[in-house]
Amino acid sequence: MPVPVILLPSDPLTPRRPDPHFVWEARLVRELGGEYVLLDHDALLAGDAVAAVRQVPEAYGPFWYRGWMVPVPAYAGLAAALTARGCTLLTSPAAYADAHELPGWYPVFEGATPPSAWIPGGEPDLAALLEAARRLGGRGPAVVKDYVKSRKHEWDEACYVPELADLPALSRVVSRFVALQGEFLAGGVVLRRYEEFTKDADGRTVEARIWWVDGEPVLVGPHPDHPQATVDPDLSEVRPLVRALGCRFITTDLARRADGPGWRVIEVGDGQVSGLPHGIDAAPLLSSLLAA
Numbered sequence: 001m002p003v004p005v006i007l008l009p010s011d012p013l014t015p016r017r018p019d020p021h022f023v024w025e026a027r028l029v030r031e032l033g034g035e036y037v038l039l040d041h042d043a044l045l046a047g048d049a050v051a052a053v054r055q056v057p058e059a060y061g062p063f064w065y066r067g068w069m070v071p072v073p074a075y076a077g078l079a080a081a082l083t084a085r086g087c088t089l090l091t092s093p094a095a096y097a098d099a100h101e102l103p104g105w106y107p108v109f110e111g112a113t114p115p116s117a118w119i120p121g122g123e124p125d126l127a128a129l130l131e132a133a134r135r136l137g138g139r140g141p142a143v144v145k146d147y148v149k150s151r152k153h154e155w156d157e158a159c160y161v162p163e164l165a166d167l168p169a170l171s172r173v174v175s176r177f178v179a180l181q182g183e184f185l186a187g188g189v190v191l192r193r194y195e196e197f198t199k200d201a202d203g204r205t206v207e208a209r210i211w212w213v214d215g216e217p218v219l220v221g222p223h224p225d226h227p228q229a230t231v232d233p234d235l236s237e238v239r240p241l242v243r244a245l246g247c248r249f250i251t252t253d254l255a256r257r258a259d260g261p262g263w264r265v266i267e268v269g270d271g272q273v274s275g276l277p278h279g280i281d282a283a284p285l286l287s288s289l290l291a292a
């Protein structure tokens, strides 16, 4: 089996170098005896996947991508452009969609993650919102996001819904969320029941990010938003779910319940586009990828 190669975004200003944000990962790949190849992320997002992979040698790889998030259609474009060069991605477009977008992973993680309902498309009408709220029990607090991201930094305005039964207030938060996401709205609108998680002294949810390669937790650390936190999550409930999802490289963000025992899955992500917390030793992750 050929050794996997890591595909990293190039520096938009100096295309022969890795993007400054990923330079340390590039260095680590080399230190571990691995190889990386560069990809033009801007060209990929602009819809020119062929130009995006121009630096990739023919019949090379197989590849793991490590970089900025890309929408599912752009990832499919990347896969096709690589195939045309005789190369393969180790995560297929279908597997990428399953891990990256909530409707892909939710059916497997249902029960271990806050109950969720989604409405495909852009801004939903009132009837669709009412129906989605009804599927969550029709009352109580909730959070709003799209298939991939929330606007957690605009919590009161575009994320948190104090009471689902207050349809005008729900509609206001969803409208604001859709407007702020603009062209970056991914897939559709998701409503999730709000749950109480353990918070730190600054009132922020303490989240652990677990990196899974072929069903094994190869790196456990804090969420990149609070890289100083120490976390020691119990993985017994989530491990079989990760295996059931069947994606080779994913992350799970876990938070401890404030109102009962155990850890809840806040979200699942494709490991290729999940952020690493600043200062973590990523060697166990990258060596697992190079050995996979």
Ligand SMILES: Nc1ncnc2c1ncn2[C@@H]1O[C@H](COP(=O)(O)OP(=O)(O)O)[C@@H](O)[C@H]1O
Residues within 6 Å of the ligand: 114, 143, 145, 148, 149, 150, 151, 152, 192, 193, 194, 195, 196, 197, 205, 207, 253, 266, 267
């Ligand atoms: N169902 C929920 N109940 C309570 N808090 C939540 C819930 N979902 C998300 N949050 C809070 O909002 C933050 C952002 O949500 P998340 O789903 O991780 O979106 P993003 O993709 O933007 O990180 C989480 O880190 C958590 O603190």
Ligand SMILES: [Mg+2]
Residues within 6 Å of the ligand: 253, 266, 267
């Ligand atoms: Mg998150």
